Amino acid sequence: MKRIPNLPRPVPEITVGATVTGSDVIDCRIVCADTPESSTDRDLRADLATDGVWEVRVPQDVRALTDLTELSEEPRLADDGWRAAGAVLIRRIGTLVDGHPVRAKRHTVQIRVPENATVQNLRNLAQGIVLGGRHLVVTRKDPAADVRSVHVDIGGIADDSVVQRAEESVYRGRVLGAATVLARDINAVPAPSATSVWWRRKAKAVLGDVAGTRVKTHGRGWLQRKGFGGILATATAGAGVNDPEGEDEVGFVEMFWDPAAAEGDLTNDRPEVLLVGGAPVPAVIRALAELKGPQKVVGLVPVHGYRLPAWVPGRARPVVEHVNGTTTQLPGAAGAVEQAEVCRRLALADAVAYGVQRYRPRRVVVVGSVSTASKTALGELTGAVTGDAQALRRVTLRGARVGERWWPLPTPGYLEKNVSARDADVAAAPEGPGALTAAMYLRRFADGVPCAVLDTTGPSWSDAVRGDIDRGSTGFAARTLVEWFRK
Structure with a gap:
């Protein structure tokens, strides 16, 4: 075996x-x-x-x-x-x-x-x-x-x-190198093995021995009770909304680094940062704890499936309701790549909406593969970042300090109409420049909290050995985020 x-x-x-x-x-x-x-x-x-x-x-x-x-x-x-x-x-x-x-x-x-x-x-x-x-x-x-x-x-x-x-x-x-290694190792686990149960176990293993950290894990039943329609829509092509078949396919992991609790229990202090994403999240939380970072950070990992509910031609396109009541209209016919992309966005949107309501963070940071358009624009060595001017500068400069390249992208107001949907609040696959509209879609769920989106589609995987980058998963973004939040 x-x-x-x-x-x-x-x-x-x-x-x-x-x-x-x-x-x-x-x-x-x-x-x-x-x-x-x-x-x-x-x-x-x-x-x-x-x-x-x-x-x-x-x-x-x-x-x-x-x-x-x-x-x-x-x-x-x-x-x-x-x-x-x-x-x-x-x-x-x-x-x-x-x-x-x-x-x-x-x-x-x-x-x-x-x-x-x-x-x-x-x-x-x-x-x-x-x-x-x-x-x-x-x-x-x-x-x-x-x-x-x-x-x-x-x-x-x-x-x-x-x-x-x-x-x-x-x-x-x-510590910075170890954060990257942990993120790339998590991403290297084959998708069929990285189930909700696996994530819930590994999150506890990653942070279990580190003072000032805590992990909370949730399964499909909790997602149903809370109304995580975005995540549930990706489970067994939508069956997870009201069927037990998606038990291992979806879940939710909450991770905390609280410097005030390094010698005791977690506090109720408002977190400085809500970090939402996949593999980089536990890696960053662990590294911040090891470096004794001064900011409280809450990390959320939505575990999701990769298939959307079927669309019947001639009928209205499916609509899902997120945990905060916002509705998203799904695309009609979609290939495997677009389906996976939309599934990630639905899950990230649910996590952002929940985190903002539950923890009232001062800043939201979303990290992961958000749009293949960013890879088309920037290639395999540079990540795309959108957000306010402060976030753009900090990500770009602190990323460079630890050897990761980022390129700041604008989010012009005239594209907001593309993000809005005809039959729902927002569209999961907006028309227009995908790298921008995908980030703007996620920002809609932050409820006015400053939100930066770090799109790692290009540099998250490498087909060749380049200096410190090996073939396969790269763990890109973990070092940048640690360098950003450690001060």
Whole structure:
């Protein structure tokens, strides 16, 4: 029988300090070197130097990760190559460890950094070390051996202030990397296995041992009593509205990080943020708790199906009623891709409406694959973000700081008429530019609370290895959200 690994999976332990020695140490180093202008993250590789040390060469010059500001004004928004270097190195050493005749042997990968290493370099290196670990694999076989212990050798760093902050920087980078890994692992679980029951169990496993967090889970019966028509409409093609067949297909998970409750029970304080989405949500909540973020955050994950109620040509298109009474008109004939897209929107809309009514947050943030149009417009490496000016700037700049690209999109008022439906309050598949109207549709359920929509359709999946990004699920957006909410 195939096995789904327990989550969260362990990530490498990373220590910082002077040089260590021993028979179990695999020596590596980062070298700053000139690289051709045409080089990309794909060109970075780990080579065995003549002295027997594994070496990765990172570029001397940096590259901008956003067009919103000049690097001279904010150098932290640059890609220094260290994140990719860490991932490339760990992937290469991972193959060595897996091929070792004694696979259970515990190796320590020691990475010596150059004298001019900065705090940002160390944080990015730690992210890459974690991101370079193996992807989740559902298999009967024992998983491949992986790197479990890494030591960053800072003995050669010349700047004492960097040495003093090294441990803190590496720890933060490790937490950011672990958030991405957890999000990508959750997304890598095959859809038939990621049932409502699975989600409810895993959410508790992810946060069960972290102080200041709490999980509440709900099944189909609770959704029916509360009136979650959007989520229920996706269960067994609408059967879940009043049939028991959709029990495992739909559900609802509530997660909390409350800094005031780190030593006790949750408070009734109004949350600063309501975070709605899928895999990134538990990853972000856990990371914020580990970093002791100052803001209370409520995370909601609506677990939904992927089939809409059938539409009979010649009849009015189906209408569903959400938990707040708002009605959504569904599209007529729809292909599999559009059906899945609409199902996600219906579920997210229900979650936003419930969260706003129940918790009165100061801000709503929706994250996930909202519209394939954003991938068409921006490709596979950049996410789309809509919202107020403050949210656009924070997502774009803080995303760049942790290596994730975002592009702010407008939501012009003249498109509001497209979101409205003829036979209901709103249309689930509005006409017009889909990346914009999909975000505007979700914003209708926020009841005036500032609402940012982070569309990850393009960068949430990769078909190729690019630096710190491996093939498959990427966990995109988790680091951005942690960086945004941790202050």
